Amino acid sequence: MELNTAADSLAALGHDTRLAIYRLLVQAGSEGLNAGVISARLALAPATLSFHLAHLTRTGLAVSRPEGRFIYYRADYARMNELLGFLTANCCAGEPCATTDTCCPQGEPA
Amino acid sequence: MELNTAADSLAALGHDTRLAIYRLLVQAGSEGLNAGVISARLALAPATLSFHLAHLTRTGLAVSRPEGRFIYYRADYARMNELLGFLTANCCAGEPCATTDTCCPQGEPA
């Protein structure tokens, strides 16, 4: 993953409202949630929600699927894990990193 | 970790220059790097670097330690892992999430 792409994704998550939306999607699982449900749960104006959903979708963190009049959004878990991997990759300068404070509790990722 | 705090941290990482700085710190390990080294490696104006380092420090992702005329910065790995944990917590709506595409390859975190 390019630094540039990772930064875009992190910026997408770096906003209270978008992060709240994203967490709903992560928790919702593979079914996802439609825009109306999200709008109701977070009390967001439709235009505002649309703006943020578009942002999450543009960066690949969320994926949309039309279903009749509704549009369902779900978190792309593969994308999420790529992003998490990017942050920890090549960490700790070769120190045994599972023991250096709490870096990489599962050991240095590939 | 509060949503609000997580969003601030993610926003801090959601900028090309800051993410580049943070990755240098993550790779540098517990010694960290001083501002001059970072400035040289990324070709940043001192004021600009200072601004971004302050941002990373304010959110707790980086920690500074003065050493003579130099100020060393290092990544706070514990903080990083809290943040990563926040993103995946309660994921996948109870589906067996290690098998749902690639969510939580190590299984649902606590």
Place this chain on the structure above:
DNA sequence: TCGATAATTCCAGAATAATGGAAATATATG
């Protein structure tokens, strides 16, 4: 103590992002 080096703070201009009302698009239902 003085000059050099490291880094920060101050500041203002430039750029970018967020918000939500209103109009537009699309689908469903009677």
Place this chain on the structure above:
DNA sequence: CATATATTTCCATTATTCTGGAATTATCGA
């Protein structure tokens, strides 16, 4: 077909963030 519902797009306003030159603070070495 007409109406209701779901969502998006358009647009203008407001707010926030980024950038880097210049001044400032602090430490080092001769």
